[in-house]
Amino acid sequence: MYESIDKNVNRSVTFSQEELDIFHSLLEHRSVPKKTFLLQEGEVCNFEAYVIKGCVRTYYIDENGFEVILQFGIEDWWLGDAASFNEQTPTKLFIETIEDSELFIFTPHSKEELLFRVPKFERVFRLLIQRNLAATQSRLFHTFSKPAQERYLEFIEKYPTIPQRVPQHYIASYLGISPEFLSKIRGKLAKK
Amino acid sequence: MYESIDKNVNRSVTFSQEELDIFHSLLEHRSVPKKTFLLQEGEVCNFEAYVIKGCVRTYYIDENGFEVILQFGIEDWWLGDAASFNEQTPTKLFIETIEDSELFIFTPHSKEELLFRVPKFERVFRLLIQRNLAATQSRLFHTFSKPAQERYLEFIEKYPTIPQRVPQHYIASYLGISPEFLSKIRGKLAKK
DNA sequence: CGCGACGTTGATTTGCCTCAACGATTGTGG
DNA sequence: CCACAATCGTTGAGGCAAATCAACGTCGCG
DSSP states (O other): OOHHHHHHHHTTSOOOHHHHHHHHHHOEEEEEOSSOEEEOTTSBOOOEEEEEESOEEEEEEOTTSOEEEEEEEOTTOEEEOHHHHHHTOBOOOEEEESSOEEEEEEOHHHHHHHHHHOTTHHHHHHHHHHHHHHHHHHHHHHHHHSOHHHHHHHHHHHSTTGGGTSOHHHHHHHHTSOHHHHHHHHHHHHTO | OOHHHHHHHHTTSOOOHHHHHHHHHHOEEEEEOTTOEEEOTTSBOOOEEEEEESOEEEEEEOTTSOEEEEEEEOTTOEEEOHHHHHHTOBOOEEEEESSOEEEEEEOHHHHHHHHHHOTTHHHHHHHHHHHHHHHHHHHHHHHHHSOHHHHHHHHHHHSTTGGGTSOHHHHHHHHTSOHHHHHHHHHHHHTO
């Protein structure tokens, strides 16, 4: 049960069995059916979650009333709203399961206790944010530099399982294009 | 000399005079003339810098050979390439002064020593990355949701001093539009 | 002075959006 | 278990935001 998450945190820092035991004792396991909101706009985010199994999306609603998808969370991903979680401010995000999912949950309290008892985890969490930042920057610049078709091809290469698991218009939203246009891109690619 | 940076780090965490003294002793002050590269593609970023005075830009070159501006650094801003700095990997970024500038510099070594001697700084640095992430996400979604004219108006409102200090086509690059189109937007706005 | 970097302006093109209509699939209540 | 609605993807027509290309004026600087 802890295999995947242990491997995840061990990537950047090495922990002893004792430290991992503390880690495990502070994790809360949660099973969530699909189409369930883990977080809604206006709430304070009181969790950071690791996805053991399943599929989740994070999005917000822009001023024109459109959903914009921030990220998908599948196996071995972390999700949450770091700003809301850490500063206990209301979130603008929605986090919703797309499939039945299994998660490990940190609360502000359990995370604090983990950091207190095993300070090396500071580094793990900092690296998580840092990678997230690097990925977001890269996504921003691809949006500037590359046409939608190329971004789509890169998306399915990078996340090959997601297209089979989520509605196509979610992917369009993630790419920043309209569902119709994504459909046309796919049509054009198919007939080659 | 330390006023501004003290205020900057004190925003999120409160430090004693003793802790600030340690902080100051580890800062390296550096004056840099304009049009100087602090970092170039392929190098490993061995600094994180706080801008006391001056103006700096961070950019990279995309696969079509175009410069894309990631951020401007002016007074009271931090800059560097966190990923390259922390993991000692080669950077893809260029960091170049636009004006004569004064900086405080951390090296990996001095930062590590600071964190060792005053662990509370962990929080300062984590918050820096976190705010950067929030700002980058917000920029990405504005790029999806808002036309260029609106993004330009928000830019000059948010950073009123920058348009007077940098060539206009840098701003176009930051906004993700062509220099000609920014010029047309400005023309249209002017005649109202 | 003359060159290079910069900004402007206009003509043309294009990537992507909007709107509308239409099948196919899913799911839900009666 | 069916019927109907809702959700989803596709396709086409038309329109707009922004890119591209080219020409030109201006300024700062060697």
